[in-house]
Amino acid sequence: MPLFLLHAADGFFSVPVSLVFWAITVAALAISLKRAGERLDERAIPLMGVMAAFIFAGQMFNFQIPGGTSGHLLGGVLAGILLGPYAGTVVMACVIAVQAIVFQDGGLVVLGANIFNMGIIGTMGGYWVYRAIAGALGGEEKGRLPAAAVAAWLSVVTAAVVASFQLALSDTTSLGAALVAMVGWHVLIGIGEAIITVGALGFIRVARADLLTLREASPA
Template identity: 50%
Template sequence: MHIPDGFLSASVALPLWGVTAGVGGYALRRVSRDLGERDAPVVGVVAAGIFAAQMLNFPIAGGTSGHLVGTALATLLLGPWTAILVMGCVLIVQALVFQDGGLVALGANIFNMGILGALVAYAADQTIRGLFGARPWARPAAAFLAGWMATVMGALATGMELALSGLAPANLVLPAMGGIHALIGVVEGLITMGAVAFLSVLRREPERPVVGRLPLWAAGLALAFGLAVLAPLASSDPDGLERVAQDLGFHSAARVTLPGLIPDYVVPGIPNPALATILAGFLGAALVFGLAVLLVFRRRPPQALKR
């Protein structure tokens, strides 16, 4: 779902940059208010884990692959505003370092996968738990629905942006994007549901926030690096957006605005392709972790850092 440069017109990409900048600034203020100093490594671990998990494409029907987006999981663990910050860190590193998603389209990508995904996931979770919170199936159902809806709504927003940019008719691109990502969203929902259930078991007090309750943030970072080790096993099939672009004939419109330092998640100069991909995953996870921690620390009020 990472939109490359060349797919969006300036009249679509620039307003989305404005919306993303405004919402991102508000999210940073909320993070500075809501999180404590000791929460910063946890935010970094979630960001690093999502980056590594996004490298693991899985096959979907019709020679198409998908990958975990992770917005719903971040939202359920950290809240919607911190999730927006997490996804921003992931997408910025992907675009600047790995040439995954365009720079002009970066505002749209953060909006689709980060902002819209987090708000949709939060609304779905709160609605289901508010209506059926006393029932044992409500929490896992809410987690599944949050993951599925965040994926599908992000895909539909992407399709609408492509249509508004004149790249493909809305009556073709919207069903194509929605149909493929409805399948991908099922996997996203199942992963989100399983991860939330697993982390709930680790907590002795299930009703307390997950932030600050993970056993060891260092162990979480090690798990993120472990996911990066599996990256060479990822499916090589085109992802949902790439498949739609190929089927509707606008794939050639993609442009590279600024070459990435490590394009396609392969470290240059490493003769072994698997090792080159693993090292790229390690580097990306470390960069995302550091960026997320830095943003949380920099946004803490001085009195909070002294406590």
């Protein structure tokens, strides 16, 4: 059985499953564009481009994990923390789309599902998990790094679980086999995601702490 990763290729998901997730993703992106336009602090607009470039570059570098495979930064939680869930989702969608169209990293038919798994789950879902944990720890100033670590790890594992169900619904493999292949490896890949996310936030806090206030300046 092949090792399934989050950048699914065409043929991994059936056409009906791909179309359903295209519809969900288009709706989510339409809402994100509208909310980001209404709520995003204007000072954060240049940061969207910088964030997209950083995540794109970060995804080009793989880190090895036991078993002969590798993982890389997804960046959804990091984008959500800095930009908010809506602008962060737009950034992630652009990065994943460019990778698929230009570098053939992931298929085009399944692009909607890939954006949903890595961009929408990772950014929107990860952001709200981050906010909940940070709030429980006494606010973002105190709880930013541990909350980001947990949210980043969970975003990767959750995306792997959803992708497993997509594979099973597509009759590509059984749900049990998909969960073993996907979740088993992405539990480890999520640790790398958490370390990179915390490291980036720690560096930003020291070098450009003002960037951490852009998202808080707006209700997004």
